[in-house]
Amino acid sequence: MNEELAQNAPAWVRVREALEGFARRSPSRFAVLIFAAMILVFTAIFAAPFSGANNTPTALADALFTAVSTICVSGLSTVDMATHWSPLGNAFVFIGTQIGAIGVLTLASVLGAIISGGLGLRAKLMIASDTNPLRLHAGPVPEGQAIKLGDVGGLVVSVAVSLFAIETVIAILMMPSVMAAGYPVGESIWYSFYYAASAFTNTGFTPNIGGLAIFQGDFWFLSLIMIAVMLGSFGFPVLYALRRHLFHPRKWSLHVKLTLTTWWLLWAGGILAFLIVSPIGSTAFRAFDAGQRIFEAAFLSTMARSGGFNIVDISQLDTATLLLTDMLMFIGGGSASTAGGIKVTTFAILLLAAVAEARGRSSIEVFRRRVPSDVLRLGVSVVLWGATTVALGTLILSNITDAPLEYILFDVISGFATVGMSTGVTASLPDSGVYVMAAIMFMGRVGTVTLAAALAASQVGQFFNHPEERPIVG
Amino acid sequence: MNEELAQNAPAWVRVREALEGFARRSPSRFAVLIFAAMILVFTAIFAAPFSGANNTPTALADALFTAVSTICVSGLSTVDMATHWSPLGNAFVFIGTQIGAIGVLTLASVLGAIISGGLGLRAKLMIASDTNPLRLHAGPVPEGQAIKLGDVGGLVVSVAVSLFAIETVIAILMMPSVMAAGYPVGESIWYSFYYAASAFTNTGFTPNIGGLAIFQGDFWFLSLIMIAVMLGSFGFPVLYALRRHLFHPRKWSLHVKLTLTTWWLLWAGGILAFLIVSPIGSTAFRAFDAGQRIFEAAFLSTMARSGGFNIVDISQLDTATLLLTDMLMFIGGGSASTAGGIKVTTFAILLLAAVAEARGRSSIEVFRRRVPSDVLRLGVSVVLWGATTVALGTLILSNITDAPLEYILFDVISGFATVGMSTGVTASLPDSGVYVMAAIMFMGRVGTVTLAAALAASQVGQFFNHPEERPIVG
Numbered sequence: 001m002n003e004e005l006a007q008n009a010p011a012w013v014r015v016r017e018a019l020e021g022f023a024r025r026s027p028s029r030f031a032v033l034i035f036a037a038m039i040l041v042f043t044a045i046f047a048a049p050f051s052g053a054n055n056t057p058t059a060l061a062d063a064l065f066t067a068v069s070t071i072c073v074s075g076l077s078t079v080d081m082a083t084h085w086s087p088l089g090n091a092f093v094f095i096g097t098q099i100g101a102i103g104v105l106t107l108a109s110v111l112g113a114i115i116s117g118g119l120g121l122r123a124k125l126m127i128a129s130d131t132n133p134l135r136l137h138a139g140p141v142p143e144g145q146a147i148k149l150g151d152v153g154g155l156v157v158s159v160a161v162s163l164f165a166i167e168t169v170i171a172i173l174m175m176p177s178v179m180a181a182g183y184p185v186g187e188s189i190w191y192s193f194y195y196a197a198s199a200f201t202n203t204g205f206t207p208n209i210g211g212l213a214i215f216q217g218d219f220w221f222l223s224l225i226m227i228a229v230m231l232g233s234f235g236f237p238v239l240y241a242l243r244r245h246l247f248h249p250r251k252w253s254l255h256v257k258l259t260l261t262t263w264w265l266l267w268a269g270g271i272l273a274f275l276i277v278s279p280i281g282s283t284a285f286r287a288f289d290a291g292q293r294i295f296e297a298a299f300l301s302t303m304a305r306s307g308g309f310n311i312v313d314i315s316q317l318d319t320a321t322l323l324l325t326d327m328l329m330f331i332g333g334g335s336a337s338t339a340g341g342i343k344v345t346t347f348a349i350l351l352l353a354a355v356a357e358a359r360g361r362s363s364i365e366v367f368r369r370r371v372p373s374d375v376l377r378l379g380v381s382v383v384l385w386g387a388t389t390v391a392l393g394t395l396i397l398s399n400i401t402d403a404p405l406e407y408i409l410f411d412v413i414s415g416f417a418t419v420g421m422s423t424g425v426t427a428s429l430p431d432s433g434v435y436v437m438a439a440i441m442f443m444g445r446v447g448t449v450t451l452a453a454a455l456a457a458s459q460v461g462q463f464f465n466h467p468e469e470r471p472i473v474g
Numbered sequence: 475m476n477e478e479l480a481q482n483a484p485a486w487v488r489v490r491e492a493l494e495g496f497a498r499r500s501p502s503r504f505a506v507l508i509f510a511a512m513i514l515v516f517t518a519i520f521a522a523p524f525s526g527a528n529n530t531p532t533a534l535a536d537a538l539f540t541a542v543s544t545i546c547v548s549g550l551s552t553v554d555m556a557t558h559w560s561p562l563g564n565a566f567v568f569i570g571t572q573i574g575a576i577g578v579l580t581l582a583s584v585l586g587a588i589i590s591g592g593l594g595l596r597a598k599l600m601i602a603s604d605t606n607p608l609r610l611h612a613g614p615v616p617e618g619q620a621i622k623l624g625d626v627g628g629l630v631v632s633v634a635v636s637l638f639a640i641e642t643v644i645a646i647l648m649m650p651s652v653m654a655a656g657y658p659v660g661e662s663i664w665y666s667f668y669y670a671a672s673a674f675t676n677t678g679f680t681p682n683i684g685g686l687a688i689f690q691g692d693f694w695f696l697s698l699i700m701i702a703v704m705l706g707s708f709g710f711p712v713l714y715a716l717r718r719h720l721f722h723p724r725k726w727s728l729h730v731k732l733t734l735t736t737w738w739l740l741w742a743g744g745i746l747a748f749l750i751v752s753p754i755g756s757t758a759f760r761a762f763d764a765g766q767r768i769f770e771a772a773f774l775s776t777m778a779r780s781g782g783f784n785i786v787d788i789s790q791l792d793t794a795t796l797l798l799t800d801m802l803m804f805i806g807g808g809s810a811s812t813a814g815g816i817k818v819t820t821f822a823i824l825l826l827a828a829v830a831e832a833r834g835r836s837s838i839e840v841f842r843r844r845v846p847s848d849v850l851r852l853g854v855s856v857v858l859w860g861a862t863t864v865a866l867g868t869l870i871l872s873n874i875t876d877a878p879l880e881y882i883l884f885d886v887i888s889g890f891a892t893v894g895m896s897t898g899v900t901a902s903l904p905d906s907g908v909y910v911m912a913a914i915m916f917m918g919r920v921g922t923v924t925l926a927a928a929l930a931a932s933q934v935g936q937f938f939n940h941p942e943e944r945p946i947v948g
């Protein structure tokens with residue numbers, strides 16, 4: 001569109017053009033802005049009297065925190081989510097998590113697609129999990145090359161349809177359990193959809209008074225929660241590949257193989273570690289019989305991925321169990337998923353780098369593929385971002401609250417990785433701490449995704465004129 | 475030496491030959507073995523009655539711990555170092571730290587030299603900090619290529635002479651302060667040399683009853699301690715470069731520039747952070763006037779590098795100050811130094827990788843030099859090793875002791891990075907915990923150094939037959 005045309009175009013076209021320009025120049029910053037704007041809108045909504053029970057307005061700190069927690073699908077809360085909100089407020093929470101989840105999935109997929117090659121955006125996304133030989137040779141491209149708001153629109157629809165379809169299936173499967181718990185039909189439908197959405201989007205909010213404890217012995221319901229969280233935390237590219245080639249692992253891309261392998265190894269490793277470590281120090285774990293212990297270990301290991309539901313009271317767990325959960329939460333789920341953390345592929349790449357180093361290989365290799373060395377550098381950047389966020393957050397909160405360090409660290413990592421399990425520290429924070437925690441969630445959710453994309457997308461060509469020299473490390 | 479000659483050679487030649495063969499095949503494993511053997515010898519010595527005050531034998535756990543702490547120049551203790559040992563036992567502690575320091579310096583330098591190029595070992599060491607154009611193009615070489623025990627002998631002498639020379643100068647400068655504290659001449663000489671050695675080797679043991687508290691107001695003495703710790707934590711290659719080209723920074727190698735820059739930035743950053751954070755939560759810090767605060771912040775920032783002396787009671791510091799110290803300790807000092815941690819260059823390389831990523835550069839650049847990408851991989855391996863050691867150590871000790879997490883974490887990192895400051899947790903551990911702590915110190919000291927070398931040295935040539943593919947991270 002040339003200068004003169006832009007002058008004469010209607011206002012909405014010019015706004016759209018300006019947005020497209022900004023999005024093209026810097027999609028990462030554009031994404032951060034969109035997220036910030038959504039959070040402000042929902043802060044206003046949650047602060048308004050019509051969102052509160054009994055038409056009461058909500059304090060700014062709590063409204064902002066709930067908006068961040070909802071849009072970032074974090075699931076931490078400073079108010080009692082079951083009683084604090086009016087039915088309308090509850091509906092906004094539900095809508096917020098859906099918008100947040102679709103936003104995050106779209107954003108991560110778009111930015112991930114920009115990273116993964118130089119093809120058109122929609123095409124790239126559709127083949128992101130496919131066996132396209134072009135993908136093997138794709139390198140990073142300049143930010144501006146491939147993104148258009150129109151393409152994103154198509155992707156949003158595609159993500160949203162998948163999301164609602166999966167959530168509806170899960171909700172229908174959950175319905176009998178919710179009705180069996182004694183809720184009337186209307187509430188049962190609402191609760192089922194809320195739980196299905198809360199689980200698949202890895203949010204972790206519970207709509208009913210008493211929360212998940214009501215379903216303590218209902219293994220069908222709890223297993224559905226686990227499966228929904230799992231599917232959500234795999235990420236869109238993996239789900240897409242599974243839908244097309246579920247029984248043909250040879251057709252999976254490296255990303256799909258690496259995500260699923262690491263996911264399951266961490267999951268099983270987590271269960272094993274909980275079974276070994278937790279009964280030593282945790283009276284809550286010791287009280288269980290063998291079957292309950294295994295189920296609880298599996299549940300905790302799943303929820304640490306970023307689901308955030310909990311059966312046992314987190315504050316009743318011993319320090320060793322909390323630290324184990326911290327590690328799992330920090331790693332988080334799959335890239336381009338609603339799960340948080342540094343992501344399982346990032347963790348895998350770091351480990352594979354160490355393995356390559358130990359085997360004396362000059363490049364990272366896995367599943368008969370060579371991983372370019374700039375992927376490691378991207379991974380290191382993401383981990384440094386995460387470690388810095390967690391360290392600063394813990395440092396600041398340790399000055400704000402007198403809670404034990406293991407509790408503070410747990411809630412900070414839970415916030416950073418948008419997990420949502422809490423030792424109770426978050427709910428007891430003064431306003432200053434609530435703002436800090438909201439910032440941690442925002443940096444964890446929007447930060448890692450856009451950071452990875454912004455960095456990967458900013459590769460520029462350059463000539464080398466510096467000689468190589470090798471410092472000693474370690 | 476051919477088969478027949480070997481058959482007819484005297485026994486010592488054959489032993490020497492066998493050792494040379496093992497050292498040549500796997501210098502890293504050889505080094506681990508040497509360290510373990512030294513620790514066993516010193517465990518026997520410390521357990522024996524003649525080492526204990528009043529001719530009392532020392533319990534195995536404490537003897538082993540002291541041997542590890544001495545040989546690894548860690549400085550943590552499970553007994554009162556000033557009163558538990560006989561004069562002979564004290565002399566063995568002194569000798570142990572000297573052997574440990576020379577051993578670590580030699581080991582790190584030898585292994586570092588193996589990493590840094592394919593020249594003859596002695597030649598390599600002598601030019602390690604020099605402006606040799608060959609160094610710029612040197613790549614990793616196979617382990618077996620360059621090492622001979624004879625060469626190492628020459629290096630040990632060179633390291634030992636430097637060490638004793640520097641320690642003697644510091645001891646002489648310390649003498650007036652120690653005499654002014656009221657000790658008789660004989661004890662003053664002994665204490666001066668002990669303090670000088672303890673500081674330069676970054677051990678952190680104090681020989682006198684009351685320890686450093688006796689010298690609380692003596693800024694001359696405390697400054698000498700700081701300077702000695704600083705020099706020791708720079709590392710041998712840096713000291714060598716400074717001796718030759720102190721006022722010609724243009725002649726410094728990349729390693730020297732990177733070490734000194736990172737060292738001073740971390741030092742200044744640490745001081746600033748302590749001055750901002752510590753007065754908020756720490757009554758000990760609040761009680762100081764401005765001058766004392768700055769001095770204490772500088773002292774703590776220096777000792778975190780791995781010196782391990784302390785003026786204020788560590789258990790009186792608030793959680794935020796402990797966490798800040800944790801971070802500084804984990805990073806530690808220079809490569810090929812008596813300091814521990816992952817090393818300042820490792821930290822710098824990780825940061826530079828993130829910076830390169832953010833600037834869209836395809837390789838890590840600093841001081842007009844390009845750093846090969848395998849250095850980053852080595853750094854990632856060292857950090858993973860460190861993080862795993864600290865995480866496992868903290869997890870296990872949290873099951874053994876009821877101490878608060880911030881205290882356990884502090885002592886574990888202090889052990890891993892062989893710093894030696896303690897919140898009191900180490901001295902109060904049961905035997906099982908003492909063994910765990912000893913293992914942490916061993917893994918921290920011998921592990922990082924040999925791991926880095928073993929990995930860097932094991933590069934093997936290989937052909938690539940796998941296509942490249944790019945997973946999504948972050």
Ligand SMILES: [K+]
Nearest residue numbers: 074202203419
């Ligand atoms: K969550």
Ligand SMILES: [K+]
Nearest residue numbers: 548676677893
């Ligand atoms: K030390």
